[in-house]
Amino acid sequence: MKRKNTLKIFALITLATALSVAAGSVLSPIEVRFLETLTSNTALIGARYSLAAAFGGIFSLIIGRLSYKYGKRRFIITGALLAIISPLLYVHSSNIFQYMTFGVVAAFAGAAIGPPISSMLQDTLANNKSRGKLLGISYAAAAIMGSAGAFVGGITADIYGLKAPYYAVAFIGILTAAAVIALVIGYKNHAKTSSKKIVLEKRDILFSERYILKDPALIFHFILQSAFGLYWSIKPILFPLAIFAIAKSNTATGSVFAAMGIVAMFVLPLAGHYIDKKGYLKGAKIGYMILGIASIALAFSDTLSMFFIFASLFAVGEAINGPMRGVIEINHIKNRHRTELMGFYYAHSALLSIISPLIAGLLLAFMPPSKVLLIYSIILWIGIVAAFGSLKKQKI
Template identity: 25%
Template sequence: MQLYGISSNDPAMMTEKDNRLLFTSLYVAVFSTMLGIGIVVPLLPKFAETLGASGFGIGMIFSSFALSRAITMPFFGRYSDVFGRRRFIITGLFLYAIFSLLYIPAGSVLELSVIRFLQGVASAMVFPIAMAYIGDIAPPGMEGRYLGTFTSSLHLGMGFGPFIGGFVTDIADMEMAFICMAALTGVALITSFLFLPDYRGKQIVQTSLFHLLIHPGLRMPILYQMMNAFANGTFMVFLPVIAAHVGNLSPGETGLVISLSVLSTAFLQKVCGGLADRFNKYLLIATGCITVAIALALVPGFEGLSSYLIFALLMGIGGGISLPAMYALVAITGREVGQGAAMGTINMVMSLGMIISPMVCGLFMDQIGISSVFFVSATIVLITTPVFLSKVPLFTSRNR
């Protein structure tokens, strides 16, 4: 099939214009899909309660999405290196749109959990493979700029989605929010169908998942993703709890705090991606970790909206500094093991972390109190920082 505007299906033969068109179409696709996710995620707990869900049931609904992604992402990523990327993304977007409409007739917690699980499978065919596309076209030495700019699509979609979801639900109803999610995914599907070329990644010997997990080039990104999962799990799951009971924030104010953090990360991605290409990537990751640890440790003492907005900015800045550097390291390793395999593995780790971290932090909350959750997460982030600093020549020479 001849694609509109794309002159070659081989990334090595694609022109700068081809690269821009590919980048833009993927950006629109991921942004549209993430906007759809952002629209409904804040509404799911309320929807689940109308179906009689307990606290455990709500947790099961959210965890099923992350669980299916964790199981399937590394396999879809590796297969896209062999069979081509386009078919996976188009199939994933089509299935995601269909599953979005199935929320409307869902009549039980089990049905909703199954739908979320299937949507997780569909999304696993889109996001890591889209990132593998970008890794394919990123010139050596510009991985940070390309991946940083691209990942802003995820954060922008998740940042604006809750506002749109609340607005749609207020003027219409929750069913219309689900229809919007399906419609936005449909936009992404059309964009991908028209403009995405189909090519395989660099032909390499397939690496097992175990060897990917212990690969020297992925060890630091994997450590970062596990740490980042604890930080983000604490932020997304437990911030609304402490903000309401300790910080005296309204639900609307809590939503503003979350959106500010996500959007500030998005707006920093391109700039900090360029920094990742110019400066030591491990130093940037460590700097971001320290910023996030400080933010988490300060939360229990905060009260009022202004204090929480400071926290949101610190969290957003920390992620904005560190994420492009981490993904640049993954893209560099992807040239050896396959971009799909590398991106699938690293996103699998994040999903696993997002399953584990709320449960671990929930235990601390039950036994010690809500404030302990933030101290524990801050400690986990902080104790990983020296590992990243050990890869910085300045600190290595000092240790010697």
């Protein structure tokens, strides 16, 4: 692929991804509050996230494999169109069970967009020496759009009510669909598997697991992302509840999420450049030390300013984790297996998102959000120690 065409495809992928993240971020400050209007049962609220994650994981595995036969582009377009419909279904839910059912549509939309477009991005940058920096730029664009979406969601809910952000998501979904169509038109002759039908290789369902276990770097990556994923998946529940308990304001909640996105926007390109120069292992050491410290501090934050500061610090760690993860995947996963492995990683993330919010919802019935954050911080630290401990046995 020529450099000019590579940058064009990269820009279109970045735009589509950023808009998609913005749409999802609009609901991040207020979705739990909206769910509280449908039910007072915190276990059901946690189950809503778990159910969506379960279907998202199943769809990711299926789409990850079938994209080789039917092409990435068909799934991405389908997902973008469903992403317009799903928020409109959500907002007209009359009870938590309807909301959970409509979550299946949103789960398919996310799975149809996520693994294929991630594969496209990594394929596009596979031969680029500045892959870490470019990944950082792509993630930074998503971060700033996500922060804008979070702020819009919070302030829109305060002014117009908790239903208004859902209509904003539908509008952003239309813009995302337009960007996706432009990407699909421009994405030509990049990979043979994305431009014509092929026969699927005969691989059993455990292919991805064995692929990971053969590579020490992917084992290290898997342990870290498991620990991070458990904590990350409770952010949509615990962060808004913890902030609202302190500030009693949806706008404050949106502002904290927006600040995290702004911090990530500036850190991501620098983090990617550092990883290009020093390697992903050094990036992992710095990033996860920051994540661990910030997670402990967040659990003990009892003022909005403290939560604001340490949430921003946590965003720095997240920003380093993004390019680090992407560079490991680009370096250690072959192109012909990339979409299937992306499907596996999305499914793995979904599994964590089933377990983690469900447990968090149950814990919230017995303790405040700050105590639950402390429990998840300890789990994160256990994962960090285990991941770096695995390096003593094998070199990467």
